[in-house]
Amino acid sequence: MSSSAVAALFQNDADEDAPQPRPRLLIVDDVADNRNVLARRFQRRNFDIAEADGGRSALDMIERGVFDLVLLDIMMPDITGVEVLRRIRQKYSQSQLPVIMVTANSRSEDIVEALEIGANDYVTKPVDFAVALARVNTQIDRKRASEALETLNAELQNANRSLEGRIVERTQSLSAANQKLQEEIEQRQRSEERSHFLAYHDALTGLANRILFREDLERALVDARIRRAPLAALFIDLDGFKGVNDTLGHSVGDALLKTLGGRLRDALTASARIARLGGDEFAVLQTTGEQPKAALALAGQIVELLSAPCHVDGHIIQISASVGVAVSERGLENPEYLLKSADLAMYRAKAEGRGAFKLFDPEMDATAQARRQLEIDLRSAIARGEFEVYYQPLIEVETRRVSSFEALARWTHPTRGPIEPSEFIPVAEDTGLILQLGEWVLRQACAAAMAWPPHITVAVNVSPVEFQRGDVVRAVRDAFAASGLPPERLEIEITETVLLEKTTKSVTTLARLRELGVRISMDDFGTGFSSLSYLRTYPFDKIKVDRSFVRDLSQDHRSRTIVSAITGLGVHFGMRTTAEGVETEEQLQWLSAEGCKEVQGRLFSMPVPAKEVLPLLAKIDAGASTSPFVREALP
Numbered sequence: 001m002s003s004s005a006v007a008a009l010f011q012n013d014a015d016e017d018a019p020q021p022r023p024r025l026l027i028v029d030d031v032a033d034n035r036n037v038l039a040r041r042f043q044r045r046n047f048d049i050a051e052a053d054g055g056r057s058a059l060d061m062i063e064r065g066v067f068d069l070v071l072l073d074i075m076m077p078d079i080t081g082v083e084v085l086r087r088i089r090q091k092y093s094q095s096q097l098p099v100i101m102v103t104a105n106s107r108s109e110d111i112v113e114a115l116e117i118g119a120n121d122y123v124t125k126p127v128d129f130a131v132a133l134a135r136v137n138t139q140i141d142r143k144r145a146s147e148a149l150e151t152l153n154a155e156l157q158n159a160n161r162s163l164e165g166r167i168v169e170r171t172q173s174l175s176a177a178n179q180k181l182q183e184e185i186e187q188r189q190r191s192e193e194r195s196h197f198l199a200y201h202d203a204l205t206g207l208a209n210r211i212l213f214r215e216d217l218e219r220a221l222v223d224a225r226i227r228r229a230p231l232a233a234l235f236i237d238l239d240g241f242k243g244v245n246d247t248l249g250h251s252v253g254d255a256l257l258k259t260l261g262g263r264l265r266d267a268l269t270a271s272a273r274i275a276r277l278g279g280d281e282f283a284v285l286q287t288t289g290e291q292p293k294a295a296l297a298l299a300g301q302i303v304e305l306l307s308a309p310c311h312v313d314g315h316i317i318q319i320s321a322s323v324g325v326a327v328s329e330r331g332l333e334n335p336e337y338l339l340k341s342a343d344l345a346m347y348r349a350k351a352e353g354r355g356a357f358k359l360f361d362p363e364m365d366a367t368a369q370a371r372r373q374l375e376i377d378l379r380s381a382i383a384r385g386e387f388e389v390y391y392q393p394l395i396e397v398e399t400r401r402v403s404s405f406e407a408l409a410r411w412t413h414p415t416r417g418p419i420e421p422s423e424f425i426p427v428a429e430d431t432g433l434i435l436q437l438g439e440w441v442l443r444q445a446c447a448a449a450m451a452w453p454p455h456i457t458v459a460v461n462v463s464p465v466e467f468q469r470g471d472v473v474r475a476v477r478d479a480f481a482a483s484g485l486p487p488e489r490l491e492i493e494i495t496e497t498v499l500l501e502k503t504t505k506s507v508t509t510l511a512r513l514r515e516l517g518v519r520i521s522m523d524d525f526g527t528g529f530s531s532l533s534y535l536r537t538y539p540f541d542k543i544k545v546d547r548s549f550v551r552d553l554s555q556d557h558r559s560r561t562i563v564s565a566i567t568g569l570g571v572h573f574g575m576r577t578t579a580e581g582v583e584t585e586e587q588l589q590w591l592s593a594e595g596c597k598e599v600q601g602r603l604f605s606m607p608v609p610a611k612e613v614l615p616l617l618a619k620i621d622a623g624a625s626t627s628p629f630v631r632e633a634l635p
Contacts, residue, residue, distance in 0.1 A: 022048045023140050024066065028058040028084070029073040029102065034125075038071065041129050042136075055079025059087055067097065068140050071132075072119075074103040074110060082114055089118040095146040098139035102127065123199075124211065130203065134195035141188045145181065152177055202276040204254055205261035213275035213283055217335045220287050221328060230329040231287045232295030235342035236264075236302060238280035239320040239354040248315060255312045256319075263305055272298070283339065291327045292359055299323040299357035307355060320355030322346050327360075344368050374427050377413060382436055387411050389444045390607035393620065394459070394578060394600045397592050402620055404457040404491065406600065407445035408607050409437060425463075434463045435470045442475055446483035446490065448610045452617070459491040459521065464498045467505070473512045480516075487517030491542065495523050499538065510538065521578070525566060540575050545596070547581025553590055560590070567594045 025047045029035045032053070039049045050065070052058035055078050058070070070088070074081035085099055101114045104125035111122055120139050123132045152174060159170040200212040208216070217233065224231045238260070245253040257280065264274050264282065273285040284302070286295055306321040324346030326338050341360040349358035381387060391405040411419045428434040442460050449458040466472055472492075480487060492513060498506050510520060521542035545566050552559040563579070570577035579591050582601030591599060608616055 020144070022046055023068045023136075024048045024050070025136065026050045026052060026058065026061060026065075026067045026070045028052045028055070028070060028076075028081070030054050030076045030078075031073075034073070034127075038127065038129075038132070042133075045133060055081065055084040058084055062088065062097070068143060069136055070097065070099045071136065072099055072101055074101055074114065082110070082117065085114060085117050085119055094118055094120050095143060098143055100132075100135055100139060128198070131195065131199050134198060138188060138192045138195055141184075145185060145188065148181060152181070202261075205258050205276050207261050207265065207282075208273065208275035210275065210277045213273070213277070213285065214335060214339075216273050216275075217285055217339070220285060221335060221338075224287070224328055230291045230327050231285065232291050232298075232325055232327045233338050233342045234284040234286065234295060234299055234302065235324040235326075235339065235346040236282040236284065236306070237322050237346050237350065238306065239322055239350065241280040241319060244317060244319065248317075252313050252315060252317075256310055256317055259310050259312060260306055264302065267301070267305055268298075283342070291329070292325060295325045295327060296357065296359060299325050303355060303357055322350040322354050323357035324349060325357060325359045341365065371427065374419075374424065375431055375433075378411075378424055378427055378431070378433055381411055381413070382433060382440075386414070387437065387440070388609060389441055389448065390609055391445075391448070391458075391613050392600055392607040393605050393616065394598050395604050395620070397588075397597055397599055400620075400623070402456060402617055403598060404459055405449070405452070405613065406459040406461075406493070406607075407441055407448075408461075409441050410607070429463055429465045432465065432469065434465050438463060438466045438470070439475045439478075442479045443482055444610075446479040446485040448613070449485055449489060450483050452613065454489075456617075457489045457491055457519070458485075459493050461493045461523065462498075464495065467494070467498045467509055472509050473516070476513065476516060476518060488519070491519040491521050493521045493523040493544070496525075514539070540573075542576040542578055542598075543570055545577065545579045547601070550579050550581045550587055550591070550601070551583075553587050563591070563596075564594050567591075567596050570597075571595055 023046075025042055027035050027038050027042075027049060028051075029038075030053055035051045035053070039051060043049050050061060050067070052061055055076050058072070059079075061067075062070070072081045072084060076084075081101055081103075085101070088097060088099060098120040099118070101111070101119045101122040102125060103110060103114075103122060114122065121135050123135060156170070156174055159166070159174075200209060201207065202209045220231050241253065241256070244256055257276070261274075261276060261282070264284070268274055268284065269288075271286070271288045273287075275283050275285075277283050284298070286298055288294070302323055303321055307318070309316050309318040311317075324342040324344065326341035326345060328338055341364070344364040345358045345360040348364055349356045352358070388410050390408045390410045392408060393402045394404040394406060395401070396403040409421060409425075411421075411424055413419050425434070428437055442462075445458045445460050449456070452458075462472055466475075476487075476490070476492070479485070480490075494510075513520060519541040520538075521544060522540050523544045524546045525543040543566065545563055549559045549563050549566075553563065567577045569575075576597050577595070578598040578600065579587075579596050580600055582588055582591065582599040582603050584603065588599060588603060604620065605616055
């Protein structure tokens, strides 16, 4: 070895502080979105990223390139992550090429198998990036530390052979380097411990997270079976928390979560374990006491505890909590099923008024399963075209002739028969299927109206979900383009829920629909909380009196007063007034006397298929020419 080469080995600490090269990371996942999200976030942390869309391409890239670490998905269609790991370990040790497994599979045997083969670590989906980054950095630091130690050992051997005269000096230098390396290893150990904590705890509140709670629940259930003493799981959801985020901001919301999490931790006994599952959801595991009595008492304590006012960042905030309770008896000994049962009970408590608690009953699960089956059937129904649009006429009171038809979605299930809209519309809204169904109804209605006399309009109900998550203006334009229907022949019916939050999108959508020439109607008027203010703020073309007021006209003077007031408002604001649910001539006469301009209901016709609209028109027109009222509808 030349003297210059020897000198290079013994340069001072200034060279040791030179910047490290960018870590080269290979991300292996068959789902492009998963790879892209991780790639972007690691690139922002100064990583050099390569991507592989499957096991075979990953092995090929490893054969041709050099990587500091592989982030490897377990479940892939061509070669599983476990098999890819097995082949990597045939050539590279854990220190030469660290591999961190990424898995959405909660079965511990898959994770154990990967670790036994030689995985350095693992993270679970959905990936908590803070945890993933900490674990990747830990493994890369270990790799570099191992490489540095090997280099130092090699230098020591070379120094002993070629620089015998400088043994003392070199030994001191290596001792200092070794001390520094030891300090780095200890620092990495602390980082690993921090990473491990973050993997099992919520970063915001410091409480256990869903992973740790699940493990605690599994162990507790095993112990409960041995002791033959049931335990209880409590699922907690904060009522009104979204409003705090929306009005005061997410920083205040986070501070509120920390405060309430601290309350729960401080109030619960040592035997009760608490976790934050995510968002505003918490869970408690109770392993002592007589069940379900002890769990219900604890649930009541939690409701009272979380309902007390909180002082957060200068704000006094008071919300409530809904709690569901499930006990590990009567077959509820599976951790997933137990927690799901507590979740169902919580939703029942929330549905019955919030700020309350409820014990799980098997009927809740049956209801949830039925709803889930309805959702599955609903998706299939849309795909198979099981829906049909029916049309119910709106009658001009003065002429007794049809002025419009309201388009209504109808679903005939292949085995259950007709499904009521009140049953499938809420499911469609909750799942987002209403966006697809609503656009289909709009297109069908506009196309059908082109076959009617040109003075007759068509009314289509638009869900609040369509306003919030869809593109109503684009859907209307597409329907016009496909059908040729003039914009003035379309009425869009909305409920005040669309306007309740007064979002910029809702207001802008209504304005753009008006610019197109579409008419806007408020449906179910009088049943909400702020209808009068909406009449002053938004220029509706029509207000529809809810059928609940019309139904009680003959028996309830208050309903008559309300209907009279609504028709008066319509006249005052220059808006057309339509009464729904008209079933008797007495109701029709009273509404006519009050100045109601338009009616619809059983007195004239139930909703009919598109093919029966023109015969129905002829029948109503014939009746209008001979009688002041139409008593009969098509079968």
